Amino acid sequence: MGQSHSMTINGRSLDVRLDDPDTPLLYVLRNEVGLRGPRFGCGLGQCGACTVHVDGQIVRSCVTPLSSLKPESKIVTLEGLGTPEAPHPVQAAFVEEQAAQCGYCINGMIMTSAAFLNDKPKPSEAEIRQALAGNLCRCGTHARIVRAVQRAATSL
DSSP: OOEEEEEEETTEEEEEEESOTTOBHHHIIIIISOOOSSOOSSSSSOSOTTEEEETTEEEEGGGOBGGGSOTTOEEEOHHHHOOSSSOOHHHHHHHHTTOOSSOTTHHHHHHHHHHHHHHOSSOOHHHHHHHTTTSOOSSOOHHHHHHHHHHHHHHO
């Protein structure tokens, strides 16, 4: 039968029915809600591909059971950060710097960068690199990613 869980995702109130309350948030976002921004990477919370914001904080959704979230929690995914017509400054900067290659890490890089810049709007290059150290990129676009974050910092 399943239990009903109320949540707010990208500003929309939703109810989802799940048999297992410990289902990872990532599975709910992708399989139940149909969002494709957060991705399954390692399944251990170590690569960053699944990063979302919960109440403004970065969270690795692959290791966050739905039962650990409060019903009033505000979840924001890449799709809710901006829109195609009005992208978030970090999203726009990633496009302008052509920071994506394969694109697999980009969700985590953008979501981590947006939260980081919200807390530290004028970071140094070293601070940006440290903030992104927990996000893995296999394509080697780190220099463009750092430039994108620097660009976004100037437009916030």
